[in-house]
Structure formats: C-alpha cells, structure tokens
Amino acid sequence: MKDRIIEEIDHCKDDFYNISIYIGENPELGHEEFKACEVLTNQLKKHGFQVEIGTCGLSTAFKAVYDSGKEGPAIGFMAEYDALPEVGHACGHNLIGTMGIGAGIGLSKVIAETGGKVIVFGTPAEETSGGKVTMAEEGLFDALDVALMVHPQDKYVKSGTSLAMDAIQFEFFGKSAHAAASPHMGINALDAVIQTFNSINALRQHITSDARIHGIITEGGKAANVVPDYAVAQFYVRASKREYVNELVEKVKRCAEGAALQTGATMKWSNYEFSYDDMITNTTLSDVFTKELISLGVDENEIYEDRDGTGSLDMGNVSQVVPAIHPYIKISNVPCVPHTPEFREAAMSELGREAMMIGAKAMALTGYEILTNPELLQQIKQEYNNQK
Structure with missing residues (x-):
C-alpha cells in the first residue's frame, strides 16, 4: 500500500513541479494569493477532493476533503503559499503549498481501503496575519486527529519548537x-x-x-x-x-x-498582526515522519535534532489544538537563510523540487501509518494530552 502511495505521488510529478514553479514565478502577498489558491485547489478537484474556497471568511483560504465514507482518523495537511515583499518566495512557500496537496492526493488514493479522511487546508498569510490563527480560533482543526506540514531549509531538521x-x-x-x-x-x-x-x-x-x-x-x-x-x-x-x-x-x-x-x-x-502561539511538537508523530524520511533514502545522519526555535509560526496555534509536527527538508547543498534571494533561488531549484517530492511522500506515508495503526494514534493522543 505504501508503494502505491509513492507511485501515485510520482505519477503527478510533472503537475507538482509545474505548480511549484508557477507559484514561485507569481508571488502574492498574504490574503492576495488568488493565483496560488486557484492552481492548488484545481489540482485537488482533479483528484476528487471536495473543495471549499473562502474558508472562515478568508478569501484565499481553502478546505479540501477526501472522505472514504468509512470510520477512521482525520489526517490534516497544511498548505502555505504567501510570498514576502520584494523577495517573493524566499521562504519556500511555493514548495510548502505543493507538498501539502501532494501528500493529500497521495494518501487519498488508499483511504478507500484504510477508512478515514484526508483534509488539505489552504492557510494564507503565514508571514503576517496567519490564516491558521483564525482557523484554529474558529475550531476548524478540532476534528483532526493529527496535523502535518513540512518547511524547506538548508538541512533536514526534526520538528521542534517555535516562539x-x-x-x-x-x-x-x-x-x-x-x-x-x-x-x-x-x-x-x-x-x-x-x-x-x-x-x-x-x-x-x-x-x-x-x-x-x-x-x-x-x-x-x-x-x-x-x-x-x-x-x-x-x-x-x-x-x-x-x-x-x-x-x-x-x-x-x-x-x-x-x-x-x-x-x-x-x-x-x-x-497590528495576529498573535502566534508556541509550537508544541508531538514527538511520537515526529518520530514516525523521521522514520519515513529514512525509508525514502534520506541518510539518518543528515537529519538534525531541532535547536530551540527562534522564529514564530502560526502552526504553533494549530499545535495547541491537535497533535502536530513542523519538520524541515533540505533544499540546498550550501548554507542559505530563509527570507533571502539565495533561499528563493533554492526554492525554485531542481533540488528544491526533488526535496518537495520527498516531503510530500513522507507526510503521506506518515498519514498512512496513523490510518492503519490505532495503537500508534493512541500513543500520539496520549502524548498530546500530557503536554496540555
């Protein structure tokens, strides 16, 4: 079944590459991401997702659901796609948005057998008035069992904390x-x-x-x-x-x-902007994601432990209401810092797109483990309850 997930994501490789390039070449600021929202949701519709645009009154937010019609966990993937002023997608959100839909589409191909549902959330304006804040406040993530997203970086880093x-x-x-x-x-x-x-x-x-x-x-x-x-x-x-x-x-x-x-x-x-809560990583969930990265060929010696977070993420608000992770994938062979032209170029590179595919697969495979292993989900929830 996992091989099938990987094959389905690889089958869409050209689409995912083209989407990430299109978003990267058409940077849009927060709450103005109409082109990105359209190209991402069109791809989800193509694969049978039921799509709502304008979620929580945010014009460029979306919620895309693929429901097996059977009992089972709800797996949530987060898509970000806003750009920065002047430097465009120098935080790699063109890759994040595409990874989110890629993971959702890949996992949706097997849930007829596993049960449960897959939900992809389009979350605008992470760089400023983060859409996840509004969505969390309005209870949009309350029905999820887990929430996942992956961020580009110049190295593989396990999910950790944020301020x-x-x-x-x-x-x-x-x-x-x-x-x-x-x-x-x-x-x-x-x-x-x-x-x-x-x-x-x-x-x-x-x-x-x-x-x-x-x-x-x-x-x-x-x-x-x-x-x-x-x-x-x-x-x-x-x-x-x-x-x-x-x-x-x-x-x-x-x-x-x-x-x-x-x-x-x-x-x-x-x-003058929304308040972001601290990120609480669910280590049980994080360990599953790391295991799947290694299964995809990533050298475990190249996966770094997270240093204490120094930035702030609206994914922190999500982690307060549902078990969540926010790991990092390697898109550059040389050191580069987010929010710089160098990082933007890395996010538009072939290596960046290859990493995007790995991130999408690892998230989808992690979701599959949760759908098919009730004991694992119980461990994840127990850790979450202990952290609250």
Missing part, C-alpha cells in the same frame, strides 16, 4: 509647534517613541534568555522644524511560552505608558 509572539503597535499623540520659534508650545510624540525604546532596552536586562523584543519606528514626523504630533512604533514580543509573552507584553505596555507620561503625549496600543 510565541505578539505584535504590538504604540501610537503617540502630541501637539505640533515650530521647533525653533515655539518648541515650548509643542508635545513631541517622537520623544515618547524614543523613550519607549530606551525603557524597553533597559527591560531587556531583566528578561529570560529565550525572550526577544525588537521593533521599528514607522512614523516619526514629517519635517525637522516641526515638533512631531504623531509617532508610531511597532514591536514583536517573543518567548518560548505563551504565558511569558503575555507577561512581557504587559511590561512593554508600561514602558510606553511611562514614556507618554514623561512627555505629556497620549498613547494608544493595538495588535
């Missing part, structure tokens, strides 16, 4: 005045922003080593001879656990409140 994150914006409102003739008549909103940064810099001495606070000034005035009456700063606040992020955010807010008090400005805060 929880809040995106906080502070707007300061002051009073404009001529900076030379009547500075005493003004209230400098930019000073409030600068004081906020200074206070946060002092705060950094007293936070745990896993935490990160970093920000930019997006608005600081229009002319040097006018006291700025409006200024804006945006920050990411991250830590390994959601609870600590919540605690840090309150401290960061107090930094901004103090800056407003010192300068006489007023302050308003908001979340």
Whole structure:
C-alpha cells in the first residue's frame, strides 16, 4: 500500500513541479494569493477532493476533503503559499503549498481501503496575519486527529519548537509647534517613541534568555522644524511560552505608558498582526515522519535534532489544538537563510523540487501509518494530552 502511495505521488510529478514553479514565478502577498489558491485547489478537484474556497471568511483560504465514507482518523495537511515583499518566495512557500496537496492526493488514493479522511487546508498569510490563527480560533482543526506540514531549509531538521509572539503597535499623540520659534508650545510624540525604546532596552536586562523584543519606528514626523504630533512604533514580543509573552507584553505596555507620561503625549496600543502561539511538537508523530524520511533514502545522519526555535509560526496555534509536527527538508547543498534571494533561488531549484517530492511522500506515508495503526494514534493522543 505504501508503494502505491509513492507511485501515485510520482505519477503527478510533472503537475507538482509545474505548480511549484508557477507559484514561485507569481508571488502574492498574504490574503492576495488568488493565483496560488486557484492552481492548488484545481489540482485537488482533479483528484476528487471536495473543495471549499473562502474558508472562515478568508478569501484565499481553502478546505479540501477526501472522505472514504468509512470510520477512521482525520489526517490534516497544511498548505502555505504567501510570498514576502520584494523577495517573493524566499521562504519556500511555493514548495510548502505543493507538498501539502501532494501528500493529500497521495494518501487519498488508499483511504478507500484504510477508512478515514484526508483534509488539505489552504492557510494564507503565514508571514503576517496567519490564516491558521483564525482557523484554529474558529475550531476548524478540532476534528483532526493529527496535523502535518513540512518547511524547506538548508538541512533536514526534526520538528521542534517555535516562539510565541505578539505584535504590538504604540501610537503617540502630541501637539505640533515650530521647533525653533515655539518648541515650548509643542508635545513631541517622537520623544515618547524614543523613550519607549530606551525603557524597553533597559527591560531587556531583566528578561529570560529565550525572550526577544525588537521593533521599528514607522512614523516619526514629517519635517525637522516641526515638533512631531504623531509617532508610531511597532514591536514583536517573543518567548518560548505563551504565558511569558503575555507577561512581557504587559511590561512593554508600561514602558510606553511611562514614556507618554514623561512627555505629556497620549498613547494608544493595538495588535497590528495576529498573535502566534508556541509550537508544541508531538514527538511520537515526529518520530514516525523521521522514520519515513529514512525509508525514502534520506541518510539518518543528515537529519538534525531541532535547536530551540527562534522564529514564530502560526502552526504553533494549530499545535495547541491537535497533535502536530513542523519538520524541515533540505533544499540546498550550501548554507542559505530563509527570507533571502539565495533561499528563493533554492526554492525554485531542481533540488528544491526533488526535496518537495520527498516531503510530500513522507507526510503521506506518515498519514498512512496513523490510518492503519490505532495503537500508534493512541500513543500520539496520549502524548498530546500530557503536554496540555
């Protein structure tokens, strides 16, 4: 049966290659991925999936279901397909989206025998206001037994952790005045922003080593001879656990409140992007995926243990509601860092496409193990329950 899954995915190789290239050559920002959504869902429809577009009110999200009509687990595969500004698919989402549908299509070919269902979720805007956040909040993943996705990297890495994150914006409102003739008549909103940064810099001495606070000034005035009456700063606040992020955010807010008090400005805060929760890897599920990678010819000595995650993923929100993994596959023979032109080229390379096929197969084979091994699924669920 596993050989059949592999053969079915290989049979679609040209389609998957063409889809990944098409998405890569037509980069679309988050919630604007209409071309990617169309090409991915058309392929799923071609293979008998029932497709809903616009899931959870997100115009470029989708849910594609292949139901055997028999009792059995529900296996979820995540597809991402948004690009980055200027550098396009420099995070390899053209490969991620195609891997997601590839795994789903491959596994769908055998579930008439195994029972259960396969669901592919199109999750837009991972780079900003992640679609998985909305989907998780609306309960879309609650009926899944497991959720899987694979991300490109310059090496094979087991699924691990990620940082929880809040995106906080502070707007300061002051009073404009001529900076030379009547500075005493003004209230400098930019000073409030600068004081906020200074206070946060002092705060950094007293936070745990896993935490990160970093920000930019997006608005600081229009002319040097006018006291700025409006200024804006945006920050990411991250830590390994959601609870600590919540605690840090309150401290960061107090930094901004103090800056407003010192300068006489007023302050308003908001979340300018969705909050991401920390990734909880289900190690039982991860071990199955690793075993399948090795069965496909990947040298186990080239599969690295995850280092503590330093970025943030909306897959973290999925992992809070269902057993999940987020491993990495090797798309380059030389070191390259995501969000760079070099990584974009690797994601468009032949090696990248070959890795995409391996990732799709390994996910599909992992899904098959869960569909056919109730004891394994019980172990996965027990670990998940113990982690909550």
